[in-house]
Amino acid sequence: MKRSLKIVAIVGLFLGGSTVALSLFGHKSVHAELVIPATPDMIWSVLTDTANYPEWNPVFVQVVGEHREGAKLTYQMKDQTGKTTEVVATVVKLDPERELNQFGGIRGVLTFDHHWRLEAVDGGTKVTQHEDYRGIGVWFWDPSWFETAYANANTALRERVATLAGTTKTR
Numbered sequence: 001m002k003r004s005l006k007i008v009a010i011v012g013l014f015l016g017g018s019t020v021a022l023s024l025f026g027h028k029s030v031h032a033e034l035v036i037p038a039t040p041d042m043i044w045s046v047l048t049d050t051a052n053y054p055e056w057n058p059v060f061v062q063v064v065g066e067h068r069e070g071a072k073l074t075y076q077m078k079d080q081t082g083k084t085t086e087v088v089a090t091v092v093k094l095d096p097e098r099e100l101n102q103f104g105g106i107r108g109v110l111t112f113d114h115h116w117r118l119e120a121v122d123g124g125t126k127v128t129q130h131e132d133y134r135g136i137g138v139w140f141w142d143p144s145w146f147e148t149a150y151a152n153a154n155t156a157l158r159e160r161v162a163t164l165a166g167t168t169k170t171r
Helices: 002-015 020-023 039-045 050-056 136-138 144-165
Strands: 027-036 058-063 072-078 084-095 100-108 110-121 124-134
Touching: 027 144, 039 110, 039 124, 039 144, 050 058, 110 136, 124 136, 124 144, 136 144
Parallel strands: none
Antiparallel strands: 027 124, 058 072, 072 084, 084 100, 100 110, 110 124
């Protein structure tokens, strides 16, 4: 397999640069954001509390592992049909109360690069989930349902933070 990847890279460079070579592997992304009326530290405490994911997260219904750079996390991910699948991700960046970046998959075939970003704004914290998919597999796969799933997870996060803060007010 390594030889075929080298050939694709060489052909891509010959045809006009690394952009062509990368485009042969495909790229798609999804994005969801929501302003939550809470501080980044309140939201961060919920995001990094893996033991309680089953209580609030409609997508990642179970998480095993620790949020620290280099650590592996194993998720039980519920898809749009209700079926759960195990997903393993490595924490590649952890900037407390700002960003959690996780990466997983099989390079060249299908990878995901998932970011949770928190940004203090008027009225609370803008919570963004953005995920890039790369690899030949994206040609044959439609990840659009993730956008809805991540929007639902953001809403569930807002509800969880409100519950823990002792309020029921949500936007």
